[in-house]
Amino acid sequence: MSPPDRIRETLPAHRDSEPRSRQMRMRSRLFQLSLLACWLACFPNFGLAAETADAYAEQVEPYVRKYCLECHHDEDAKGDLDLTRYARANDVIGSFRTWNHIVEFIRNGEMPPKDSPQPTIDESNAVVAAVRGILVTEAKKQAGDPGFVPPRRLSNTEYDLSVRELTGIDIRPTRDFPPDPAGGEGFDNTGEALGMSPNLLKKYLSAAQFVADHLVLRTSGIAFAPFPVTSYNERKKLTEQAIIDFYE
Known part of the structure; x- marks a missing residue:
C-alpha cells in the first residue's frame, strides 16, 4: 500500500476522534461546573464568614487590644470580662449577649x-458597626430556624x-396525674419539662374515658353531666335533676 493510501485510510479515524475529544472536554467542564455548584450549595455563607472574619481582624481586635485589654484581661479582669478569650469572629458570635452589652458600653x-x-x-x-455587622450576619444565616422544638x-x-371550657363542667380529669415538673424558669408548662411516659399516656386515655362517661345524648344534641352517667341509676338521677331544674 502506497503512503497516500495510508493517509487516506487514517483521515476518517482522525475526523472521528476530533468530535470525541470535544465531547470529552465538554463533559469535563460540565463536571467541574457541577462540583462548583455543589460546593456553593453546601457552603452558601462562605463569603459572609470571610467578611465577618475580616471585620473582626481589621476593626474589633485592634480596638480591643489598644483600649480594652488594660482592664479586661486574664483572671483579674474588671467586671469578670476577660476579652482575651475572644480571638475571632466566631468567639463574638458565641457570646453575642456579652458583646451586645459591650457595644452599648462603648x-x-x-x-x-x-x-x-x-x-x-x-x-x-467603626468597632460598634463591625460588631453589629458580625452579629447581624450570623442572625441572617439562622433566620427562620427556631432551633430545637420539643414535643408539647x-x-x-x-x-x-380545656375540658371545662369544652364541656361546661369542672370535673378535673387530671386529679390522678403525677404533678407536672417545673422547668428551670419555675414554670410548669415549658416543653422541655413536659415529657410523656407510657404510664402517663395510659392516664390520658383513662381521663378521656372519664370525660366520655359524662356525655349525655339528647334530642337537641350532646351535653355533659356533672357526674358520670354510665348506669341506669345515674341516668335516672340525671333525669330527676332535669325535672327539678325545669320547675325551679
Whole structure:
C-alpha cells in the first residue's frame, strides 16, 4: 500500500476522534461546573464568614487590644470580662449577649473609662458597626430556624381548664396525674419539662374515658353531666335533676 493510501485510510479515524475529544472536554467542564455548584450549595455563607472574619481582624481586635485589654484581661479582669478569650469572629458570635452589652458600653462612653486612653468617635463607631455587622450576619444565616422544638403537651392545669371550657363542667380529669415538673424558669408548662411516659399516656386515655362517661345524648344534641352517667341509676338521677331544674 502506497503512503497516500495510508493517509487516506487514517483521515476518517482522525475526523472521528476530533468530535470525541470535544465531547470529552465538554463533559469535563460540565463536571467541574457541577462540583462548583455543589460546593456553593453546601457552603452558601462562605463569603459572609470571610467578611465577618475580616471585620473582626481589621476593626474589633485592634480596638480591643489598644483600649480594652488594660482592664479586661486574664483572671483579674474588671467586671469578670476577660476579652482575651475572644480571638475571632466566631468567639463574638458565641457570646453575642456579652458583646451586645459591650457595644452599648462603648456607645454610651462607659468603655473605656475616663481615666484611660480614649478612642476617637470614628474608631468607636467603626468597632460598634463591625460588631453589629458580625452579629447581624450570623442572625441572617439562622433566620427562620427556631432551633430545637420539643414535643408539647398540655400541662395538668391546661388540660383541666380545656375540658371545662369544652364541656361546661369542672370535673378535673387530671386529679390522678403525677404533678407536672417545673422547668428551670419555675414554670410548669415549658416543653422541655413536659415529657410523656407510657404510664402517663395510659392516664390520658383513662381521663378521656372519664370525660366520655359524662356525655349525655339528647334530642337537641350532646351535653355533659356533672357526674358520670354510665348506669341506669345515674341516668335516672340525671333525669330527676332535669325535672327539678325545669320547675325551679
